[in-house]
Structures are given as structure tokens and as C-alpha cells.
Amino acid sequence: MDLKSLSQYLWVVGIGFQAILGIVLLCRKAWKTFPLFVSYFTVGLASSVFIYAFRQHKAFYFYSYWLMEALGVALGFAVVYEVFSNLFSAHTALRRLATVVFKCVLALLLCIGLIVLIKHSPLDARGVASAVVVVEEVARIIEVGMLMCLFVLSSAFGLHWRQQIFGIAVGLGIFIAVELIAVTVWGMTGKAAHDALNVVRVLGFNTSLLIWISYLLAPERAASTVELPEQSQLEQWNQAVMELIRQ
């Protein structure tokens, strides 16, 4: 099986996964709690089916593919915002600080994106496709950076991720990180490598779908039972500290 056939096969498998995820989202009535993620998924599913159906019409395929990609990137940002809102909904004090940090990181990422845009100079003779790939690369850098910032902030603030929102964030993270690698390498490689990259992209997307399905299906973890620590541990610790102080 050549790479092109393999990517098409994986694409069909992906549509199957998307159908399963669609059923899971419907059963969980996820549009009530995660409306932006459901929109993101719906657009993804529609574009997968649409693009697969029109893959033989070259020009139509090209423009609709990039249009759907642009829509997907925009909704990806919306999902990051949804994760952020959900994570900090119960923490007003932390939310204010996190918003400031988030804005600073966004400004920094925009600067990095601008540098990448200038360095790659997409509007040269290489054509529209190269320009679109570079713009997508910049968008993915910002998306990945924002999601990384979100994970770092949640770790620093000791926030508790709920099962479903954590799954959404991890799945999105895997997908956009793989996409970022693919679009970055895309401009530097030839057609043979593009086929391999297509396989990697579809594999990344399918992995994300599996993560979303598993986290949305799994029940919310019960809060861990709080246990008393061993008294002896505390005494040993105190003893060590007191010895240190008396030195």
C-alpha cells in the first residue's frame, strides 16, 4: 500500500471515528456545556466528508480545503478560549491574573508569528499554496503556544481539570502540535515527503479523535479520599527541621 492510499484509508477511518464522537457528543448533550467544541467538531466532520467527496475536482478541492482549514483554525482558538473559561470559572482571583498572563503570552506569540511570517516571506513567487501554508504555520504557533500557556498556568495555580475538559484540551493539543510540525516541514520538502506528512497529519487527527472519545465516554473521577498522614512521618520531619534550626 503506497502512502497516498494509506492516508486515504486513514481518512475514512477518521470519518468513522468522527461519527462515533458525534454520537458520544449527542448522547452527552455536549453542546450545552461545550458549544464551541461541538461547533469545532461539526465543522471538522462536515469538512472531512465534503473534502473527501470532492477530492477528484482539483481546483474546487484546493480552495475548499484551505477554506475549511482556516475555519478549523479559527474555531480551534475558540475551543482554547472555552477550555480557559471552563478551567477558571470557579476561580475569580486566579482568572484575573491568568487573563493578564494569557494576554502577555498572546502578544509574545503574535510577535513570534510575525517573525516567522517575515522570515518565510510567503508572498513570493512560490504561489498561493506556500503562502497559505505559512499563514497556517503562524496560526498554529499561536494556538499551540496558548494551549501550552494554559497547561503551565493550571499547573502553577494547582487547578483541577475535570475529565471532559481535560480530554478536549489534550486532544486538541496533540492535533495542533502535529499540524504545526507538518505545516512547518511542508514548505521545505518535496512531493514524496508531502504524502508521508499527510499520513502523519491524519494519524495525529485520528489520535485526537480517540482521545476525545475516550475522555468524553469515561465517567468523572470521584474526588480522592483524604487520608490522615502517618504521625511518625510528621515527627521525623519536625525533628529534622528543629535540628537544622539549632545548628
Add this chain to the structure above:
Amino acid sequence: MITLIVIALALGAIGLLFVAVRARKKRATQTVRPIDLKAFRTLMDREDEFFLKQRLPRSQFARLKRQRIAVTMRYVGRIASNASLVMGLGEAARTSSDLEVARTAAQILELASQLRLQCLLALGKLSLEFAVPSLQLTPAVLAPEYQKLRENVAHLGKLQAQNAAPLPVAI
């Protein structure tokens, strides 16, 4: 060069996600650990430090102070970890149908969030002192905040029969 940085960013993101998944699994088994506030306060006592500074040679004092800071950082780390666990408890209790439980849980959540921020600040200050032992930047506000949190959690424990026994005693 830019390409390499971008690829490193993407791989770093995948690594971070992996770490987050592992940390979440580990956290599910974490428990509240005890803190000896008296010892903690003693560690932060500047009079003690001043005494040591007067009596000990400079290099020995710097070494000792770094040791004290390392221990203090572990205490602060424990307080931060406990605050995080209390945040989880508060989040769960915030949606309680009992209004008083929900209100107390919201207060605890707020206080635990503030305490977590104080811990971050304290760790930053302690790191600076570790690097330059002659600096004096005590995170003195931490102990009273933690005391307040303990009292609030004890109050919530009384309101919620199922949590009454272990948590207030543990922290």
C-alpha cells in the same frame, strides 16, 4: 533556525501534554499532608537568622541559610499542594444544594486560590534568597493565610458530615 525552534515548540507541547496526563493520574492518589506551622514559623524567623549571621562566618552562614531556605521551600511546596487539594474539595462542595455549605466552599475556594498565589510568590522570593543569601525577603504573610484556611476548612468539615473527620485534622 526558525524552523527548528518551531518544531521544538511543537515537540515541547506534546511533551507537556504527556506530563499533564501523568500528573493528573498521580494527583488522583494524592492526599493532604501535614504542616507543622510552629516549625514553619521558626524557619521564617528573622531574629534567628540575624543571630546566626552575627555568630557564623559568612560562608558558613550562606550555606546554612541555603539549607534553611531549602527546607522552607519544601514547607511552602506542601502548603501549595494542600491548597490545591482543598481547591478541589471546594470545587466539589461549591455545587452543594445546602446553601451554607456552598457559601463556605466558595469562601474556601477563594482563600485557597489566594494562598496558592502567595505560595508562588513565596517560592519566587525564596529562590532569590537562595541565589543571594544576604537578601531578606521573608514570605511572612503565608502562615496567617494558611491558619485562616485551616479554620475555614474545619468549618466546612462541620457542615459536611462526610468530610468532617479527616480533612480539618490533616491540614
